Amino acid sequence: MFTNLILIFALQLLYVPVLTLRTIFLVKNMSVAASTFGTLEALIYVFGLSLVFSGHQSIAEMVVYAIGFGVGLYIGTRIESKLAIGYTCLVVNLMDMNQELIVLLREKGFGVTVFEGMGRDSKRFQLEILTKRNRENEVMNLIEEYEPKAFIISYEPRKFKGGYLIKAMKKHLRKNTTIKLH
Structure with missing residues (x-):
């Protein structure tokens, strides 16, 4: 179970920055980059959710998923501000x-x-x-x-x-x- 928690958290730390960058590329009309990040985003999302909802629904896994999402948002916005696209x-x-x-x-x-x-x-x-x-x-x-x-x-x-x-x-x-x- 502890391994699942770490994996779920890590996937969220990867997923949300990818989601953030995909959104930014979409808004900036950079469709090739947006679709590439969108594909990667979907793969990570499906894999992460399958871990959370496989077998028993653990409250701890759901909480870690949500916390990972929040931390991932922070990381994603930091990455975007460093890239300063546009x-x-x-x-x-x-x-x-x-x-x-x-x-x-x-x-x-x-x-x-x-x-x-x-x-x-x-x-x-x-x-x-x-x-x-x-x-x-x-x-x-x-x-x-x-x-x-x-x-x-x-x-x-x-x-x-x-x-x-x-x-x-x-x-x-x-x-x-x-x-x-x-």
Whole structure:
């Protein structure tokens, strides 16, 4: 019985991160990865449930199954945050134009579009920054360092086309392809 408990827990630690990644790939429209993880998820799920419901229904096995699910969710979200798949868009509202911050962000390879607008009491400046999700903390830290009072909104765009980031990625891809050919 103790072996079953350990096996059930281990299967949940494997199953739930796979389920989490499958869901993320599905939401990000990465259908091949989603279907691959879905197949793996189904195999683990069926095997795990068959252990829990084979023969006698042990309360301990059901509890371990549920605890494993919870711990697996935690592990799955940690894995996803490390992978940081996709892109993020940051909208940064500033009281004053901070040219130093804008130049620094651009030098570091971030596409920055600057807008000027009218707030409740005075003129405001808004930066719109599109970047890969794995660089979001880097951007946030730079903004915090140069503009600690900035108001920042971060969201994940579903689709985008053209612009600086696309050109920069294509240029980077061409450069790496040229290097590989030699």
